Amino acid sequence: MDIKILVELLNSFIKKNNDLIGSILTRKSQQKIDLSIFPDELDKDKLEGIKSGLYIFEEKDSGIVLYIGESIDITGRIYQHIGKGFTWGRNGVDCHFPHFGLTQWEGHSEYKDIFEKGNIYVTVIEVCPTNARNLLESFLIYAGDYRKDKPPLNINF
Numbered sequence: 001m002d003i004k005i006l007v008e009l010l011n012s013f014i015k016k017n018n019d020l021i022g023s024i025l026t027r028k029s030q031q032k033i034d035l036s037i038f039p040d041e042l043d044k045d046k047l048e049g050i051k052s053g054l055y056i057f058e059e060k061d062s063g064i065v066l067y068i069g070e071s072i073d074i075t076g077r078i079y080q081h082i083g084k085g086f087t088w089g090r091n092g093v094d095c096h097f098p099h100f101g102l103t104q105w106e107g108h109s110e111y112k113d114i115f116e117k118g119n120i121y122v123t124v125i126e127v128c129p130t131n132a133r134n135l136l137e138s139f140l141i142y143a144g145d146y147r148k149d150k151p152p153l154n155i156n157f
Contacts, residue, residue, distance in 0.1 A: 002062075002063045002064065002065070003056060003058040003063045003064075003065055003121075003123060004063060006056070006065050006140060006143060007056075007123070007125075009139075009140075009143045010125075010136065010139065010140060010143075013136075013139050013143075014136075032121045032122070032123050033078070033121065033122045033123075033124065034060075034121055035118045035119075035120045035121070035122060050074045050075060050124060050126045051072065051073065051074065051126070051128075052070075052071070052072045052073075052074070052126070052127055052128065052133050053070070053071065053074045053124060053125050053126040053127045053133060054068065054069070054070050054124070054125045054127060054133055054136060054137055054140065055068075055069050055070075055071065055074065055077065055078065055122050055123070055124050055125075056068050056069075056122065056123045056125070056140070057120050057121075057122055058120065058121050058122075058123065059114050059119060059120065060119050060120060060121055061119065066111055066114070066120070068137055068140045069137070070127075070133040070134065070136075070137040071133075072133075074124055074126070078122065078124070
């Protein structure tokens, strides 16, 4: 499923259920991070102040959603967990992510080349209150699993 469609579905879901779940999406925090130049060329200010939320991996060229995760510490997740998996490109050398476990799972091996080349954007969405992130992550995974001929999205709990 395309990232734009998935985020539109998320926005629609929240709007329709606003009375039930309240206003929980901080739209200003939807930031797209380019993993091929991450982290040196990325200003940490993009993520400053974001605590709890969702992160969505998408292929740069197609916008296809590859992975949806949630964290109570988005900055830590991006910089200390995800970032450590990459071998960063320097002086024109392509970066790659050779140790990313997602590509080892059944049905995800077709993504290995995408991850190895860092051909990924990560969209970060701040979610408040903290406990609402599980609801939104579940919705995104449910919506995203209707992708034709693609392996199911990873569920990261």
